[in-house]
Amino acid sequence: MRNEETWEKKIFPKVMLEFSPRLQEDIFKFPIERDVPAFGSYYIYGAIGTGKTILAANMYIEARKKQYMEVINGKFLFVVADDLFDEVKRSFTKPDFREDAVDHIDEFDITDKYAEAAYLVIDDLGSSRFTDWSSAILYRIVNYRYEHLLPTVFTSNLNLDELGAALGEMRVPSRIKRMGEILKKV
Numbered sequence: 001m002r003n004e005e006t007w008e009k010k011i012f013p014k015v016m017l018e019f020s021p022r023l024q025e026d027i028f029k030f031p032i033e034r035d036v037p038a039f040g041s042y043y044i045y046g047a048i049g050t051g052k053t054i055l056a057a058n059m060y061i062e063a064r065k066k067q068y069m070e071v072i073n074g075k076f077l078f079v080v081a082d083d084l085f086d087e088v089k090r091s092f093t094k095p096d097f098r099e100d101a102v103d104h105i106d107e108f109d110i111t112d113k114y115a116e117a118a119y120l121v122i123d124d125l126g127s128s129r130f131t132d133w134s135s136a137i138l139y140r141i142v143n144y145r146y147e148h149l150l151p152t153v154f155t156s157n158l159n160l161d162e163l164g165a166a167l168g169e170m171r172v173p174s175r176i177k178r179m180g181e182i183l184k185k186v
Contacts, residue, residue, distance in 0.1 A: 002068060002069055002071070007065055007068055007069065011064075011065075011068050012061070012065075015061060015064045016061075018078060019057060019078065023053065023054075023057055026053075026054055026057075027054060027057050027058065027061075030051065030054050032051075032054065032055060032058045036055070036058045036059050036062045037059060037181070037183070039062070039063055039066055039119075039151060040151050040180050040181070041150075041151050041152045041153065041179040041180025041181070042059070042153045042154070042180050042181050042182075042183055043153075043154045043156070043160065043176050043177070043179075043180070043181070043182045043183070044056060044153065044154065044155045044156075044183045044184075044185060045155070045156045045157065045158060045159050045160075045182070045183075045184060045185070046157070046184050046185030046186055047157065047185075047186075048157060050185035050186060051185055052123075052155040052156075052185050053123050053124070053155055055155075055183075055185065056078075056121050056123055056153050056155045057078065057121075059121070059153055060076070060078045060119075060121050060153070063076060063119045063151070064076055067118070067119070072118060073118065074116075074117065074118025074119070075113070075116075075117045075118060076117065076118060076119040076120075077113070077114060077117045077119070077120050077121070078120075078121040078123065079114065079120075079121070079122060079123065080122075080123045080124050081122050081123065081124050081125045081126070081127065081128075081138075082124065082127060082128050084110075084114060084122065084137075084141075085128075085134050085137060087110050088107050088110050088111065088137055091105055091106050091107050091109070091110055092107070107137075111137060111140050111141055114141050115140065115141045115144035115145060116144070116148075116150075117150070118150065118151075119150070119151050119152075120145065120150070120151075120152045120153070121152075121153040121154075121155075122141075122152070122153070122154050122155075123154075123155045124155060124156065124157075125138075125154050125155065125156040125158075125163065126156045126157065126158040126162070126163050126166050127156075127157065129166070130166050130167050130168070135167045135168065135169070135172070138167070138172055139171060139172055142172050142175050142176065143171075143175060145179070146175040146176075146178065146179055151180075152176075152179060152180075154176060159184075160173040160176060160177055160182065161173070163176075
């Protein structure tokens, strides 16, 4: 039965395992003092150490609770931007052609996974230098989510103008701005 007790005892511990051990520890060490923003799309930016990732993690936990309680279908994903790009890069290695090899996952399988997720958090966007390739990957994911009205949370040390400068164009920041709320953490 879907209720608060089942969520707290059975589902919440499984959701916590989706985070790195460091983030798990920080979520308990630095609890959010105010209500978590409502389910939706947000761009959270500010200086290092202001609690952007912890806020986004708490938003993700609340979204997963909503998914559980309201039986929302689809994948809910939390990913660090650099890990997303690394996952795509790893798909470029040649598949093992042995008979028992697992089917090869290509770049589009991975970008589709993130683009089509029912709820997505991309943490630390812009923490590394963008290349034309990473900008194109990001655009593909953001544009799909923008066009399909999918809730997305981004965290970054950069405001949207700085993100545009880092990307070398404003298409992604423009779509992010139109997707939802912009929150500055201080």
